[in-house]
Amino acid sequence: MSNRRQFIQTALTPVAMAAIAPFSAFAQSGALPLEQIKIINGFPAGGTADVTSRRIGDKLGNGAYSKNAGVVENKTGAAGRIAVEAVKIAPADGGTLLLTPYSMMSIYPHIYSKLSYDPFKDFVPVAIASMLTHGLAVGPMVPASVKNVKDFLAWAKANPNDASYGSPAAGSTPHFLGALLSINTGVELKHIPYRGSVPGVTDVIGGQLAAMVTPHGDFLANHKAGKLRVIATSGAKRSPFLPDVPTFAEQGFPDLVIEEWFGFYAPAKTPVNAVAAANAAINVALKDKVVIDSLALSGLVPVGGTPEDMVRDMKKQYDVWGPLVKRIGFTAES
Numbered sequence: 015m016s017n018r019r020q021f022i023q024t025a026l027t028p029v030a031m032a033a034i035a036p037f038s039a040f041a042q043s044g045a046l047p048l049e050q051i052k053i054i055n056g057f058p059a060g061g062t063a064d065v066t067s068r069r070i071g072d073k074l075g076n077g078a079y080s081k082n083a084g085v086v087e088n089k090t091g092a093a094g095r096i097a098v099e100a101v102k103i104a105p106a107d108g109g110t111l112l113l114t115p116y117s118m119m120s121i122y123p124h125i126y127s128k129l130s131y132d133p134f135k136d137f138v139p140v141a142i143a144s145m146l147t148h149g150l151a152v153g154p155m156v157p158a159s160v161k162n163v164k165d166f167l168a169w170a171k172a173n174p175n176d177a178s179y180g181s182p183a184a185g186s187t188p189h190f191l192g193a194l195l196s197i198n199t200g201v202e203l204k205h206i207p208y209r210g211s212v213p214g215v216t217d218v219i220g221g222q223l224a225a226m227v228t229p230h231g232d233f234l235a236n237h238k239a240g241k242l243r244v245i246a247t248s249g250a251k252r253s254p255f256l257p258d259v260p261t262f263a264e265q266g267f268p269d270l271v272i273e274e275w276f277g278f279y280a281p282a283k284t285p286v287n288a289v290a291a292a293n294a295a296i297n298v299a300l301k302d303k304v305v306i307d308s309l310a311l312s313g314l315v316p317v318g319g320t321p322e323d324m325v326r327d328m329k330k331q332y333d334v335w336g337p338l339v340k341r342i343g344f345t346a347e348s
Contacts, residue, residue, distance in 0.1 A: 058088060145314070170203055179224065
């Protein structure tokens with residue numbers, strides 16, 4: 015997707031409207047600018063979620079939203095849910111934001127029968143931060159002769175004991191991308207979940223893990239250094255950050271076109287003026303050249319837009335992933 019308007023197409027539904035109810039249901043209140051903003055994400059330092067949090071957070075101070083730059087807190091664990099749960103119960107004063115991939119909001123409701131939060135009722139969407147595509151990379155465990163997806167599948171079929179791939183979390187988009195590759199080809203690939211991308215990438219480089227599926231930005235430095243090999247990306251078009259790597263679709267897997275975004279959320283009942291101020295500050299930050307260049311180093315493209323834009327695509331992804339999750343057959347108990 016080349017820009018925000020291309021992927022925001024669905025109309026608001028009654029369910030989706032619940033996510034932006036605070037814009038009409040709560041009076042403007044709360045003194046702005048706030049003294050300090052906290053941004054919580056559910057993944058380790060150094061990954062794409064962390065980079066997005068920090069680069070945008072650095073630019074949120076000295077304005078109408080906050081006097082000071084945002085402080086980032088990494089609450090890892092439970093496949094990103096610990097961070098989501100922490101923001102759900104945070105004070106609804108505009109001072110706490112969640113930065114999360116859409117997986118936790120649009121996919122997890124399909125896989126957790128007792129999810130501890132309601133994405134459409136417990137949070138207010140603020141702004142889509144950045145877009146990314148995922149990549150499939152292999153490391154030294156896989157022979158250098160493996161140069162593309164079909165080579166990897168042939169190797170995996172011949173080496174079933176080593177045929178595995180990691181992802182940053184069970185139930186995440188990268189997990190399901192690998193699962194769909196396995197289901198669609200009939201080649202068994204064992205899934206190894208990690209707490210974020212960084213430890214999985216480390217194991218690939220170290221030869222303890224054959225492959226990893228994760229935001230392709232988490233591979234860039236090591237791919238360029240020759241420590242691992244990215245053999246496919248999941249975008250509709252080739253990534254501008256890895257122009258020599260063909261997409262899954264180019265390699266004969268058109269069902270594996272998957273692009274994901276990171277988005278900012280606030281707790282439900284956050285005053286409308288605080289949400290509006292946060293949205294405005296984030297949109298300004300995303301136009302800053304320092305932020306744009308910093309995101310690019312991690313394979314991220316700035317997006318921005320309104321809360322209404324965000325909830326439209328959130329609902330769209332919810333509808334898209336329901337049948338896919340059912341086909342994959344994964345649940346929290348599986």
